[in-house]
Every structure is written in C-alpha cells, then in structure tokens.
Amino acid sequence: MNKNTLQNLINDKKFTLIKDKINNMNIPDIAELLEELDSSSALLIFRLLNKKIAAKVFTYVSRDNQERLLLLFNEDELNQLTDKLFLDEKVDLLEEMPSNVVKRILKTTDESERKIINQFLKYPKDSAGSLMTIEFIDLKKELTVSESLERIKKLGYHRETIYTTYVITNTRILEGIVELKELVLENDNKNIENIMNKNVIYVNTHDDQEYVASIFRKYDLLSIPVVDNEKRLVGIITVDDIMDVIELENTEDIHKMAAIEPSHTNYLNESIFDLAKRRIVWLLVLMISATFTGIILSNYEDTLESVVALTFFIPMLMDTGGNAGSQASTLIIRSITLGEIEFKDIFKVISKEFGVSFIVGIILAVLNFLRIHFIQGYSVKISLTVTTTLLLTIMLAKIVGGILPLLAKKAKLDPALMASPLVTTIVDTFSLIVYFRIATLILKL
Missing domain, CATH: 3.10.580.10 (CBS-domain)
Structure with missing residues (x-):
C-alpha cells in the first residue's frame, strides 16, 4: 500500500479496511508510510495498529516523528506503548526526547523501572552500558x-x-x-x-x-x-542495536571526511543555520591553512614572472596531488575502521604507498611529459620540471595520506579527520614548494 492509496482510504473513512491492510504489512513498511503522512493521519493509522505491532513500528520511526506522535498520544496510548517497548528502546527514547516528553514517559513507569532507567542513563552516551538491555535469559x-x-x-x-x-x-x-x-x-x-x-x-x-x-x-x-x-x-x-551503531559511526566518518561536523538529524529536517554552522568551522580552518599556498606563490613571484608557463600547470599538480592523497587516506581510514591496520603497521603502510605511488607517478609523469612537450610544444626543461614535480607530489601525497590517519589514531583522534580536505591542503603546500625548487634548479632561475 502506498501513501496515496492510504490517504484515499482515510478520506473515504474506510477504517476497517485500513486496519486489516496495515496490520498485515511488514513493520518497516508501516513505519515508512507513517513518515510520509501528516500528523493527524499518522496518529489515526497508529491507533488502528495492533498494540504489539504498534510498539515495534514505533521503534522504526525517525526520532522527529517519534516526538511528533508522543506529543499527540493521550495518557492511555502512551502507557500502552511504553509498556510494550523493551527497556533499552525506552532508554534510547528518553535520551533523544525533549524534557517535556521525557516527563510524560517517566510518569507511565513504576518506581523500580525508573531506578533501572536512571542507572542506564548514567552510562556514557556512546558506551556499551548505554546500548545494552537487561531483558535476557x-x-x-x-x-x-x-x-x-x-x-x-x-x-x-x-x-x-x-x-x-x-x-x-x-x-x-x-x-x-x-x-x-x-x-x-x-x-x-x-x-x-x-x-x-x-x-x-x-x-x-x-x-x-x-x-x-x-x-x-x-x-x-x-x-x-x-x-x-x-x-x-x-x-x-x-545485533539490531549494533547495526544502528555501525550505521551511525559510518555516517559520522563520512561527515568528518567531508570536513563537516557530524549530525544525527535528517538533512531535510535540519535548518539552514544548523547546516551552515556544522560546515563553517572546518571551512575556516582549511581556508586559513590554504593561505600558505598564497605565501609560497608570493615568495616565488619572480620565478613566475620569468617563466609564466609554470603558472598554467599549478592547478594540475595540486589537483593530482590532492586526489592521490585522498585515495590513500580513504583506504587507510577504512582499514583502520575495520581493524585491518594498526599504528604498528605504519612502516608497512609507508613501504606499500611508496611502491604504489612510484608506479602511478612514473606512468602519469611519462604521459604528461609526452603531452606537454610534443603536443603542447613546451621546452624539454619546462616539461621535465612539471613531470618531475608531478612524480614527487604523487609520492608525497600517497605517503602523507597513508600515515596521517594512523598518527591521528595514535593520538586518540578520529582517523576520519585526516581525510580528503586536510590531506589536500597539506599536499598543496608541499607540492608548490617542490615545484618551485625544481624549477629553480632545472631552469636556473
């Protein structure tokens, strides 16, 4: 059953038919339907569900819609719902809900259960104690x-x-x-x-x-x-609780790798101000760190004026270096997350990335030399300057991208912080230094 069909049945007041249909649907599908309905329709459908099914459906509904429904429930409905929830689900709910909703839920629990809930809430938020349930045999x-x-x-x-x-x-x-x-x-x-x-x-x-x-x-x-x-x-x-954790951790890592402060709020439900606030901090950090690039360019202003052609290849060198570093950091971050690599393996990582970067660098350098010299018509010296820099930049980028996540892990930081944006900024700085040093040596500027 889709949203439109259900809405038509609601409009026609065919509640007996709705009740028969939705109580025979899969629980995640019912939750998905509730997400799409307005508040009054969602509440109506929830009231037509079998009480046991209703509690299971509720655990699949997003936190925003859980709060919306809880505020609409009367005392009896709230009592019936919380009575059917497992204790760990109830604790998770209390951790996420605003204080006015928490007070309503706690009113439905007896004193002994409230003591247990309070004990659970004392555990650190991301700890095993906060995830566990006491409902086992x-x-x-x-x-x-x-x-x-x-x-x-x-x-x-x-x-x-x-x-x-x-x-x-x-x-x-x-x-x-x-x-x-x-x-x-x-x-x-x-x-x-x-x-x-x-x-x-x-x-x-x-x-x-x-x-x-x-x-x-x-x-x-x-x-x-x-x-x-x-x-x-x-x-x-x-396992169902830990699957939620894995999804949450993966989402946080993706956000950090994109230089965004992690958030558990649905994108469409998050305000423009909150989205901007989560992005601006890292953009400021990266922008300030990128000023080193401008400083380096200003220091080699005479070199650029002598051989203007060098300017044309700066974007290619910086982009290739950033991409090479991102490849390495992404692989290492994922391997750390899966427990495949530890800090003690750092020299193995350096050795492997050195080998990979040398092979990749040589191939790209040769192809670029042929393009720059024979197709674009630049001199051998300029072609050699650019391609030598390209080789060294790729080698540097892959090694830096490989070791930064391991160093972060050793320092008890999240390895995902050492992802594409940060690696790119670091590699850009060093690639420009290498570029102009080699230009000075080869072109005798």
Whole structure:
C-alpha cells in the first residue's frame, strides 16, 4: 500500500479496511508510510495498529516523528506503548526526547523501572552500558536441559532474544553461554555445566560503542554479554542495536571526511543555520591553512614572472596531488575502521604507498611529459620540471595520506579527520614548494 492509496482510504473513512491492510504489512513498511503522512493521519493509522505491532513500528520511526506522535498520544496510548517497548528502546527514547516528553514517559513507569532507567542513563552516551538491555535469559549451571527449556518458555516472551542464554553464578558472575540450538538438540537430562561454552566473548559497560561494533564484526555475533569490572553480567547488546551503531559511526566518518561536523538529524529536517554552522568551522580552518599556498606563490613571484608557463600547470599538480592523497587516506581510514591496520603497521603502510605511488607517478609523469612537450610544444626543461614535480607530489601525497590517519589514531583522534580536505591542503603546500625548487634548479632561475 502506498501513501496515496492510504490517504484515499482515510478520506473515504474506510477504517476497517485500513486496519486489516496495515496490520498485515511488514513493520518497516508501516513505519515508512507513517513518515510520509501528516500528523493527524499518522496518529489515526497508529491507533488502528495492533498494540504489539504498534510498539515495534514505533521503534522504526525517525526520532522527529517519534516526538511528533508522543506529543499527540493521550495518557492511555502512551502507557500502552511504553509498556510494550523493551527497556533499552525506552532508554534510547528518553535520551533523544525533549524534557517535556521525557516527563510524560517517566510518569507511565513504576518506581523500580525508573531506578533501572536512571542507572542506564548514567552510562556514557556512546558506551556499551548505554546500548545494552537487561531483558535476557540467564541460567544456572546446575539446571538440566529440560529445566532450562522450561525457563525459556516461561520468560522468553518478555525477553528481547532467546537464541543465546547466559550461565551465571549466584553473584551474577558470567560463567558461560548456551545457544538455543544446543538446548533443543541435547539430551534433556544433561546439565548445563556440561554443554555450556566457557570461552565467552564479552565487553565492559564502559567500552566504546565503536569497539563493541568491531567485536560483533570480528566474531559474527547475534548478541554479546556486557559485564561490570567484577565480571558480573549486567546486560546484553543485540545485533539490531549494533547495526544502528555501525550505521551511525559510518555516517559520522563520512561527515568528518567531508570536513563537516557530524549530525544525527535528517538533512531535510535540519535548518539552514544548523547546516551552515556544522560546515563553517572546518571551512575556516582549511581556508586559513590554504593561505600558505598564497605565501609560497608570493615568495616565488619572480620565478613566475620569468617563466609564466609554470603558472598554467599549478592547478594540475595540486589537483593530482590532492586526489592521490585522498585515495590513500580513504583506504587507510577504512582499514583502520575495520581493524585491518594498526599504528604498528605504519612502516608497512609507508613501504606499500611508496611502491604504489612510484608506479602511478612514473606512468602519469611519462604521459604528461609526452603531452606537454610534443603536443603542447613546451621546452624539454619546462616539461621535465612539471613531470618531475608531478612524480614527487604523487609520492608525497600517497605517503602523507597513508600515515596521517594512523598518527591521528595514535593520538586518540578520529582517523576520519585526516581525510580528503586536510590531506589536500597539506599536499598543496608541499607540492608548490617542490615545484618551485625544481624549477629553480632545472631552469636556473
């Protein structure tokens, strides 16, 4: 069903038909429809949804539209919705909503749940503790397979996942994990202690979400236990939550690589002032750093006046150097993000980029020499000056583009900061210095 069809049904007041159709749609598709409707229509559709489906749909709706709906809900609707949300979803919601909405949501929770929520909100925003849920199934190692399955049946409906269960002691120390598949296939009388996996991959409550995402990728996990400093199990993180984190981290990296302050707001919903504010800082920094280019040009003004032809090749040299550096930095940033490269590999990176840049540089230099000398008709000296500079610029750009992200990582900065704009500015400065030094030597200016 598309927006127009749904809107026509609403206009014709065919609510029974709408209810039948939307409750049989996929949850992400319903959320997508709600995003396209005006406030009154969206609220109407939400009220026609099955209560269980409505809560799931709500988690797929954008933060802006969640706030819009929450402000329209009456107390009963708000209570029914929050009652169906898992605790981690409720915490995420509270972190993003304005204070007036937060107060309304907290009114619908009992005192014990509010204490748990407040505990979650104390964890750093991008930490494992802020991502986790406490809605998992724990087992004791003394239980049999049959007893464990009964426990899963009893509690599973109210838990976020049942595919992995966690074996803990009386003091909640994490001892092992058991997959549901193993429980279903094992002998009913076997003890959990005999089938649990003791080699557990886990994270700490204060581990950064980017690190948690890397652990999920490395071990292909569906969920991961979260422990405190005493290795007591306090929660788990599920794959659906970490997928949101990966998307968020990738978006932030793309923004930083384009010299833009990261934002979680939808582009069309963000004001012109906010968009400008997120871009102006880095543009100012890069503009000021680019003044070095002007200083270098003014220092070699006599050289440019002697051989005006040198001016024509400056854009080509700077653009090629910037592009070469961007290629290297993009590959290294992505490799760092995926955990393929660490700072200890810096000399391997330098060696590899030196080899690549030499091959690429020689090919481009030879082709440009042929173009400049034989096609454009410039002298051998000018052609040699430009092509030698081109080779050295490409080599410099690729090495700089390769090592800057690693140095940033070592300095505990985001490697994405060392992306195209910054690398280009640095390479431009050095390429001009190299260009005029070589011109001075070859042309004897």
